[in-house]
Amino acid sequence: MNDKLVFFDSNILVYLIDDDEVKKEKANMLLHPDYLISSQVVGENVNACLKSLKLSKEVAFDHGDFIMSKLKLVPILPPTLKLAFLISNKYQLSWWDSLIVASALENNCEILYSEDMQDGMVIESKLTIINPFKIK
Numbered sequence: 001m002n003d004k005l006v007f008f009d010s011n012i013l014v015y016l017i018d019d020d021e022v023k024k025e026k027a028n029m030l031l032h033p034d035y036l037i038s039s040q041v042v043g044e045n046v047n048a049c050l051k052s053l054k055l056s057k058e059v060a061f062d063h064g065d066f067i068m069s070k071l072k073l074v075p076i077l078p079p080t081l082k083l084a085f086l087i088s089n090k091y092q093l094s095w096w097d098s099l100i101v102a103s104a105l106e107n108n109c110e111i112l113y114s115e116d117m118q119d120g121m122v123i124e125s126k127l128t129i130i131n132p133f134k135i136k
Helices: 010-017 021-030 039-051 057-070 078-091 095-106
Strands: 006-008 036-038 072-074 111-113 127-130
Touching: 006 010, 006 095, 010 021, 010 039, 010 057, 036 039, 036 095, 039 057, 039 072, 039 095, 078 095, 095 111, 095 127
Parallel strands: 006 036, 006 111, 036 072, 111 127
Antiparallel strands: none
16 A cells, blocks of 8 residues: 555546456555545546446446445535636646646645546646556
């Protein structure tokens, strides 16, 4: 396990229920009860299950429950939104990525696991984006 505090982007956790067995196993290995997700990440995972993977509500909601049981859930509050505005402008990130980055920063995370943000990018000299599926 990593001794740094970790935050998950939605796209990593979708693999827990995907058909890609290699990424599913890797995503499962990354889970730790001290690592964090936001309510946004849960919502995006449920939505991906319903819309992209075409799963039933029962399966999608079970997946949402599962990730909430394995990781710490943090809320998105007005200060999170305001920080996300700044992050989006400063780093030219999408709104949704900025909201995840802001949540990670507010909760003192040093690592953000993401498959679609720039691997190795450092935000505010505190948060490093890592693609855990990239072969190093």
